[in-house]
Amino acid sequence: MSSSPYPPVTDAELAVLRGQLGRPARGVVGIAARCVCGNPTVVATAPRLDDGTPFPTFYYLTHPAATVAMSTLEAEHVMPELAAALDDDESVADAYRRAHEAYLTDRAVFGEVPEIDGISAGGMPTRVKCLHALAGHALAAGPGVNPVGDAALARSAWSPKRCECAEPGASARSAAG
Numbered sequence: 001m002s003s004s005p006y007p008p009v010t011d012a013e014l015a016v017l018r019g020q021l022g023r024p025a026r027g028v029v030g031i032a033a034r035c036v037c038g039n040p041t042v043v044a045t046a047p048r049l050d051d052g053t054p055f056p057t058f059y060y061l062t063h064p065a066a067t068v069a070m071s072t073l074e075a076e077h078v079m080p081e082l083a084a085a086l087d088d089d090e091s092v093a094d095a096y097r098r099a100h101e102a103y104l105t106d107r108a109v110f111g112e113v114p115e116i117d118g119i120s121a122g123g124m125p126t127r128v129k130c131l132h133a134l135a136g137h138a139l140a141a142g143p144g145v146n147p148v149g150d151a152a153l154a155r156s157a158w159s160p161k162r163c164e165c166a167e168p169g170a171s172a173r174s175a176a177g
Contacts (some may be wrong), residue, residue, distance in 0.1 A: 005109065005150060006044060016040055020062045026050070027078020029110055030105040031139035032059055033127050037163040041066060042136045044106075047113045054115040059108035061136035064166060069158035082148050083128040099146040100125035103137055122148070 012110050016039050017025040027046035035041050037170025056129050061067055073079075085092045102170040103120040121137065123129030124146075131152045139160060158164065 004030060004087055006032070012069065013040055017043065017062055020064055025062070027055060033136075033160070035063060035109060035163050036161060036164055037161075039063070039165050042140045044110075044140070046110050047107050047116060048111060054113045056107075056116040056119045057121045057133055057136075058103060058110075059121070059133065059136040059140045061132045061139070063164075065164035066135065066139075066156075066158045066160075067132060068157035070135050070152060072154055073131050073152055078152070079128045079131065081085045081122075082131075082151055085148070085151070086126065086128070097125040099137065099141070099149070105128075106141075111123055 006029060009030060013031060014028070017028065020040070024045060027049040028043045029046050030044040031040045031043035033044075041061070042126060043045075043060050043062055045055055045058055045060050047055055047058065054120035061070065067111075086096055087093075100120045103124065104118070107120075108177040120128065124134075128134070128148055133150035134146055135152050135156070136149070137147040138153055143150055153160070
């Protein structure tokens with residue numbers, strides 16, 4: 001097992017995550033993506049939780065506004081449209097398979113768990129099952145890695161370039177200033 005690509009998670013970050021999730025975060029090994037204000041947006045989660053449970057969702061979307069945006073897209077039935085792109089465009093299907101492999105490689109740094117061998121998240125590599133997981137991967141890996149996650153983010157009302165953190169007294173901030 002290689003060393004972690006993430007700095008240690010702080011108590012302050014864990015407190016933000018508790019507020020975002022409404023419960024303690026489990027198995028956090030790093031902050032994989034952040035809001036422009038610095039708060040966690042996506043956590044990297046151990047492939048086996050402390051209680052021994054296998055956990056395939058390595059990239060876990062935590063930002064409340066991003067989570068609502070993905071839920072809205074799912075409720076608007078965007079997933080079948082995004083899934084159709086896998087059938088209609090071989091380059092998208094190939095990129096999605098590569099995203100699956102990248103996801104597995106990223107998670108393997110934190111250990112191999114036989115029960116979830118070959119399983120990534122969000123339906124990869126052949127289906128579109130969970131936009132939250134796919135958007136989380138896209139945010140953590142960066143643009144161009146997960147085409148379905150990128151498409152979901154592009155379709156959503158939420159933007160990683162604009163702070164929508166619900167902190168008392170916080171003002172909306174944007175990457176543009």
